[in-house]
Amino acid sequence: MAWEKMFGFSPVGSQDATEEEDMDTSDTPWIWFYLSETGAWHMFESSAEVPITCQDVEEFYLRNSQGYVETQSNGRWYRINFSAMILSDLRTGLNMPIKRSFRAETETRCTCKWVGNGIPAEWEPMNSRRPFQLFAVGKNTTEYLTVKSYFKGPLEDRQMSFYRIQNMDLWGFYCQKREQMKRIIGCSHIEEQLLFHGTKKSNVNSICTYNFDHRLYGSNQGHVYGKGAYFAKHPGLADMYSKCSNEPLIDDKRCNPSHSKVMFVASVLVGRYTTGLSTFNKPQENYDSCVDDAFCPFIFVIFDHTQIYPKYLIEYL
Numbered sequence: 001m002a003w004e005k006m007f008g009f010s011p012v013g014s015q016d017a018t019e020e021e022d023m024d025t026s027d028t029p030w031i032w033f034y035l036s037e038t039g040a041w042h043m044f045e046s047s048a049e050v051p052i053t054c055q056d057v058e059e060f061y062l063r064n065s066q067g068y069v070e071t072q073s074n075g076r077w078y079r080i081n082f083s084a085m086i087l088s089d090l091r092t093g094l095n096m097p098i099k100r101s102f103r104a105e106t107e108t109r110c111t112c113k114w115v116g117n118g119i120p121a122e123w124e125p126m127n128s129r130r131p132f133q134l135f136a137v138g139k140n141t142t143e144y145l146t147v148k149s150y151f152k153g154p155l156e157d158r159q160m161s162f163y164r165i166q167n168m169d170l171w172g173f174y175c176q177k178r179e180q181m182k183r184i185i186g187c188s189h190i191e192e193q194l195l196f197h198g199t200k201k202s203n204v205n206s207i208c209t210y211n212f213d214h215r216l217y218g219s220n221q222g223h224v225y226g227k228g229a230y231f232a233k234h235p236g237l238a239d240m241y242s243k244c245s246n247e248p249l250i251d252d253k254r255c256n257p258s259h260s261k262v263m264f265v266a267s268v269l270v271g272r273y274t275t276g277l278s279t280f281n282k283p284q285e286n287y288d289s290c291v292d293d294a295f296c297p298f299i300f301v302i303f304d305h306t307q308i309y310p311k312y313l314i315e316y317l
Contacts, residue, residue, distance in 0.1 A: 032057040033125055034087050035097045041125055101125040123166055132167035132208045147312055154236040163313040170211050170309055177306040181271055190271050195231035195300055197264040198242030204249050211305040225276030226290045228301040238263050265312040276301050
């Protein structure tokens with residue numbers, strides 16, 4: 001492999017790289033992943049698709065974590081932009097996000113049998129032994145600004161921390177349900193919305209692991225529109241059902257254990273909806289969910305938890 005250009009630094013092994021050569025990267029605990037066109041994260045391992053190794057990437061990252069490097073291999077040119085965290089195939093113009101992750105024997109490539117639906121591009125490599133993982137969303141990222149934009153209004157000035165929920169099982173069930181609903185209705189599009197759910201911290205671990213269990217809901221909402229899991233169109237309404245507490249979210253040092261509240265942002269397959277009633281255990285025939293007002297809904301009731309994916313956990317003061 002020929003490393004041709006790199007922001008003014010000499011290639012590894014040159015006489016000018018005396019200080020850098022003293023840095024032993026052979027036992028580095030960091031590994032690198034790129035997001036392929038299939039929607040799966042793959043480790044850099046000098047494959048036919050991307051003939052670059054983790055060690056190659058890590059060595060140049062350590063020299064300039066905000067620069068870029070270009071390399072030629074097998075007649076193909078690649079650029080790795082560490083500032084943007086993008087791998088570019090300069091021949092095809094294809095751009096692929098990249099991630100740097102701590103090495104562990106339990107690290108997985110984030111592939112799954114539902115790969116046809118794709119894994120969210122922002123997902124990071126996961127520990128395969130855990131049912132779910134929370135990843136703090138960095139404040140200097142596009143993802144953070146996107147989530148922050150959901151809270152314009154009464155809550156926008158509150159101090160918030162955002163955590164991305166990664167649960168491969170729940171994501172797979174959600175993708176399967178989406179495809180099933182498309183087949184049943186006979187169309188290529190199902191209405192999908194980002195909705196909000198306020199709750200207490202003691203429910204966080206259960207929801208992140210098993211999803212929303214409608215049997216646990218009703219004391220706050222009173223089952224007014226049906227015996228299901230309730231979601232609000234606006235975070236201000238969901239905030240009314242969030243309970244302030246000083247207990248930690250879960251056994252995760254990154255989570256703030258201060259006196260705070262929590263809220264979920266969920267992707268919900270609302271599909272076709274109609275006005276609900278307190279006696280409903282499921283939507284009426286030909287409908288997928290219930291609402292408070294069919295013409296201008298503010299509250300959605302979901303009876304099938306596979307129509308829900310808990311996407312973000314919000315902790316706020």
